[in-house]
Amino acid sequence: MQLRLEPVRFRDAAAFVQMWHRYNQKATGCKFCIGVADDSNVLRGVAIVGRPSARMLDNGHTLEVTRTATDGTWNVNSMLYAAAWNAAKALGYRRLVTYNHARMYGPLCPGPCLHESCRWIRVGESGVSLKAAGWRIVAQRPARAGWSCPSRPRDLNGSEGIPKTLWEAAS
Template identity: 60%
Template sequence: MSLPQLHLVPVRSRAAKAFVAAWHRHHPPPAGMVFAVGAADEAGVLRAVATVGRPVARHLDDGATLEVTRTCTDGVNNANSMLYGAAWRAAKALGYRRLITYTQDGESGASLRGPGGG
């Protein structure tokens, strides 16, 4: 069985929040966002989303920094790396100089190293 080929798709705020609510049972969808990006398979089915907003920490909310507030997948391989890379490219294109995110204890951070994060 081959891995699905993914491609980036724009995702509206409401659709991103609905996807997170359906697949990410540990945390609620983020309250606000600047933009969202998704990964869809060959059939156009949304398989993963990333939401990007202003930093939660006020001292980092300097106007030049955005935060990946949530990534969520249905378990498809390599989607997180694809979304982190797309989020950084989009943030740079909008004039932002820094994109931050957080990982939980025990997470390897491997999805961040692929797009140059770490």
């Protein structure tokens, strides 16, 4: 199967994410979207790129991959991350970031374990697609209870209580 990059409208990318993504809610906006289609013109994955969610990163030269979603086709996610960085660079941006849910293990084993008695817990993503696309880890962010505070109340978004890994592609 041959894969190729395709431009995707935001509404189509958002619908694809809603159909295929495991836990994230609908994205609220973007700077651009990228898709990967196969030789039968079937869309296999999308990336939505927008302004950084962290205000301190929103410096005019940084963008964030806010969502990626695939149907499970091999190598599509890596292709999306590489293409997103190439597009951001072509538009004059100097940095592209994204977050993924960090891997957590516990309570009895420090790493992946197949012992039923250990009751190992594994959540999160390995980041192998990001590594394959040439991205690097910048920071590990601890789990948060949520973003709501008295001065700025917010609804829960479903990703509370999970540590995150901050990745970047930069020139």
